[in-house]
Each structure stands twice: as C-alpha cells, then as structure tokens.
Amino acid sequence: MASYTYTATPDQGAKAGVLAYLVVSAVVLLLMMLFGLLMRMEQAQFISIGGLWFYKLMTLHGAGMVGIVALAGASIMWHFLRQYVELTTSIFIANLVIFLIGVVMILASVLLGDFHAAWTFLFPLPGNSMGMWSQGAAALFMGGLLVIGVGFVLLHLDIARAIIKNYGGLGRGLGWPQLFGPDDGNAPPPAVVASTMVTIVNLIGLVVGASILIMMLVNLYVPTFEIDALLAKGMIYFFGHVFINAVIYMAVIAVYEILPRYTQRPWKSNKVFLASWTASTIMVMFIFPHHLLMDYAFPKWFLIMGHIIGYLNTFPILIVTGYGAMMIVYRSGIRWDMCSRLLFVSLFGWAVGAMPAFIDGTITVNYVMHNTLWVPGHFHTYLILGMVAMVFGFMYYLGKPDENAKDSPIDIAAFWGFVVGTMGFTMSFLYGGKEGAARRYAEHLPEWIPYDRLGSYFAALLIASVLVFIFRFLTRLGLAGRDYQRASLARSIAT
Amino acid sequence: MKRTSSPYAVRMGFGLGISYLFLATPMVRDWMEASMSRHMLVQMPLLVVIGIVACRLLPAHWQNSVLARVGGSIPCVVVALFASSYWMLPRALDAALNDPLAEMAKFLSLPLLVGFPLVLAWRRLTLIGRGFVWTNFISMLAVLGWLYIVAPVRVCNSYLVNDQETAGWYMVIASVLLFLWWLGTLLVGGGVGPDKPDRNGTGTKLA
C-alpha cells in the first residue's frame, strides 16, 4: 500500500545558473510590464505614442512575456528536478545563451526594423507589411523565435534523457505503473511528473512551431510557395498555446515542492494526481481550437473538440492542485511569510484566471466575447496572479534570510499592492471586454476609456509592488545560493 | 560483440551483398526510379539501411577504431546530415536518373556516407544527440514534404507534378508517424543509448 508520510529534505540553494535565469527574468519582466503600462496608458489617452509604437510595444510585450515566463518557469523546474535526476548544467546555460541571442534578434527586428505583426506572427501578415517593415525584419523576428525554440528543445531533450535514465521511460515519469497498476507508493514525486508532462508537450509543440516558422520563412522569400492560411493558423496556435500553457505547469512545481516544507505534510503523487497529469498531457494538445472557434472554415468536429476539451482541461490539474494545497495548509498552523503567501495566492489567481477562459470557450459566448479585452483579461489574471506570483514566491523562498525571518511591512504592503493591483488591472480588461472593447486596438472609443484609465492606475500599483519584490530578490542574491532551512515550520510542529 | 565473425555475420553479410546487388539491377532500378515516391522513400532509405546493417556487422573494436580515427561522433553526424540533405534536392534526383556517374555516387554515398557514419556515431550519442538528429530529421522531412505539396512548379524534370505532390504527402505522413514512434519509445523507455538504465550502449537500438 502507498504510504504518505512526510520525509524532510534540506532546502537547497540555487545554482548560479538558476540565479542567472531569475535575474534575467526579473529584469525583462519589469521592462515588459512597463511596456504594458505604456500600451494601457495609450489606450487611456494619458499619453500619445501613436499606432506604430503601440503595435511595436505590443509585439515586444507579447513575445517578451511569453519567452520570459517560459524562462522563469524553466528555472523553477530545473532547480527542483535536479534534486531527483541528474541534469546537465551546460545545456541549461546554453539555453539561456541561445535565448538571449534570440531576444537580440527580436529586439532588432522590432526596434530597428519596425516589425509589429504581434507575437503570434499570424500568416500572412509578416510577409504582407505594405511597406511598414522589411522582409528582413520579418525574417529576423521569426528567426529569433526559431532560435529560442532550439534552445528549449535542447533543454527538454536533456530533461527527457535524465528522467528516462532515472525512471526508465517518460511513461514511468508520469507514474503510469502506479496509475494503471497497484499504487505501491513509489510513484515519482510531483516535480518529476510535472516536468515529464511539460517535456512531452513542449517537444511536440516546438517541432510543430519550428515547421511552420520555416515554412513561413520560405514563403517570405518565395511567395509562390503558398501556405494554407487556415493550416498555418492552426499550427501557430497549437505551438503557441501549448508553449504558454506549459509555463504554468513548470512554475507550479514551486508550489508542490515548497508548501509541504512549511507544514511538513507530504505532497504525494497518488492515483488521482497522476491521472489528472496524464489526462492533461493529452488534453493540452487538443485544447487550442478554442482560439479558433470563430474560424467557421475549420471542420465542425474540430471546433466542437476544442469546446469540449476546453471544458474538460480546465479542471483536472487545477482542482487536484488546489485541493492538494488546501490539504497541506488546512489547520496546519502554517506561518504565512512572503513566500507561502505568494504561492498560496498563486493558486487562487490560477483558478480565478481560468474561469473567464472557461466561459469564453463556450461557442455561443465566444462569438461575442472573443477578440475583446475579455481574453487579455483571462490570461493576464492567470499569468500574473498565478504564474508570475509563483515565480516571485520562489524568489522570496530562495532569498529568505533564515527560518524565522520576519517580513518587513514594505514587503507585506507590496504583496497586497500586487494582489489588489493585479485584480483591478485584470478586472478593467474583463469589464472592458464585457462592454465590447476590442482587443489589440491602439485607440479606444470614448466609452471604453474610463476602464482603460482605471486599468492604468492599477497596473502602476502592480508594477510598484513588483519593483519591491525584485529589489528584495536582488539584494538577497548572496543568500539564494546557500543551503539552509528556509521554510518556517508550522505552529503545530514548531511548538 | 561476439557474433561478428560468427557464421551468422557471414550469412548476414552475404544476404546484404545480394540485396545490394538486387537493388542495383536495371530492372529493380527502373521500377523504383519510375516514381518519385518510390525513388525517394523506398530506394534511398533501403540503401541507407544497407549501410546501417553492414556497419553493425563489423566487429565492435573496428567500429570503435574507425570512430576514433574520423574524430568522434559529431563529424559522423555532420557528414550523414549533409550527404542525406544532398539527396533530398530535386536536382540530385534528376542527376541520378540522367547521369550514370551520379547514380553510382548515390549507390555508394547513401550506404557509406549516411548509414555507416550514423551507426558509428549512434553508439556514442546520448538521448540529446539522438533526439537532436531525430527532431531535425523529422522536421526537415515534414517541411520538405510540405514544400513539395505546395510547390508552384515542377521541381524535378523527370517527374510529373502529381507524382511530386504524392511524394510530398508521403513525406509528411512519414514524418508524423516517425515522430509518434519516437515519442512512443521515450514513453515506454528502452533505447536511449549509453545512458540507458542498464547502461547498454551498443547502439543497437534505433531511437
């Protein structure tokens, strides 16, 4: 029978590579947030940067955010996974270097080449700029994405190698023997299960993404090689959606690994946990048609599949994780510090952020709501209050001076500023969407502007709070690499 | 590997030689090369397979010393990559049909410069190297197939447009199947080279 007792393991400090990832992530995150604020202020007519700059910033913000949260998520995954399997540091670093090369290409394409066709590079826009940007700029942007993709393929191959070496196959990494056979209690820990899932879906997503990118590059220079626009859209959304979804599945490892340390209750991979991760491994790949519900030219079964799987996939991991976290925390006398607070609120943010998508995934609603600000409302909630909160929680964990260190009032204020700022900011998107404000418009109708203004204030509050988080992390970098007990034991255990 | 000088290896080598000659007979060649799909997706892969099997029949220490002499696994992979890419070019197909020298080059280079070095390198590649070769090969196959499907012109003088399109579709389908198969091997574990749990790095597994 499975036994579920907690076995204490020491809190390990981060390797230099992980810290490098986190520092880059913090800086880029902040910069991209400022770009976001500029966009929101443009819509609110607080400033006037013009359409060209709005779309340049939007392209950078989209590509930059997706890339940087993937990088931050990868650092969390790598930090914890390394404690179970043998990962290759040089490949981890190579991914960072390759990433930065890709970033430079993208920056050059947008800032110097004026490319502004959004991070989704939807066919045939990049090749049809009507003189707004050159072929070279479009090629540089898509090339940059391709380069970043290659780095991640390498990283995932290394992870696959390490998991297979230790567990004997990715199926075992997902805990299939325990899922489909008797649960002997030896299922891989949650960090391994999650990393396996992410590795499988990202490898598939990246190969598809690379294929469409290369095709579009060929088409860019030899337009007579025509691409089926619908197929291109399907492939791009498959890749983009898998990749951005995988990000939160990497970051949630921080919750699985850190919360149990506070209450000394185990987070075991039981059958329900394993089943939900295996189910999501498959569903994550079939959920993307919920972005395509308005494309009536797609076959009907395809759209219905998107609808149904969209409904189904909202829940398994989210519920298992939310419920698991409750079980870890419930009546444990957990001590709330910045890390445990952020990790706990991240599950709230994830759950709340998933709901608008669930609603929008309904075909009849989708006809009205899609392409409104409702959609940015959804993903900003789960990404900022969910995924980014996990990253900051991890940073606070690494930098916590000692087990019983108290948080300063500034940090606590920043925590609430972050929560309130994010909720206000995302509600302004959601409400604007409900009122019919279109997504991706640089200029808004007068009726929409009050929401844009409110949104800008909340975004500024959110960014101010993030500044505190980042400043705190940077000043504690020296501690982050050392091994010592960080999690404060829950009252029920400590006393 | 003990079986190298065994009668088994000799018999295998004999069979291999016969198959090679069989492929080279004018009748078989004509039939295989009459269609683009058969030319690219049957004849050429078979030539590579012959190279692969032949290399595996050699004693392990031979393989090791050849590998050491040519500078390790990376040069081998690079040579295989370039040689195989060359034969994916439409021009190369045309040349093989029109010029006996090119045809001979094809019959020699596919086994010797693709199959052979791949086997040599495979023994030393971990999952990362092998995964790189596979993901690279699979996306190349898919993209090339796609290009053949949508190409606005006839890319080979010797084949018709519909033949080219069919070949393109077969390539795309093959790439999808290959990818699924490769992922399948990862899921159920097994062939991952020197890093396998039982450390059996003989390179006798494909994936």
Ligand code: HEM
């Ligand atoms: C202070 C924080 C942030 C602000 C002020 C902000 C602001 C914005 C604005 C104004 C837009 C354009 C909405 C539209 O009219 O369509 C946008 C789009 C977007 N944001 Fe953010 N954002 C923030 C944080 C984030 C984060 C943390 C992520 C990802 C992790 C993110 C990912 C995106 C993406 C993917 C888009 C879509 C771009 C597109 O439509 O092509 N944002 N953001």
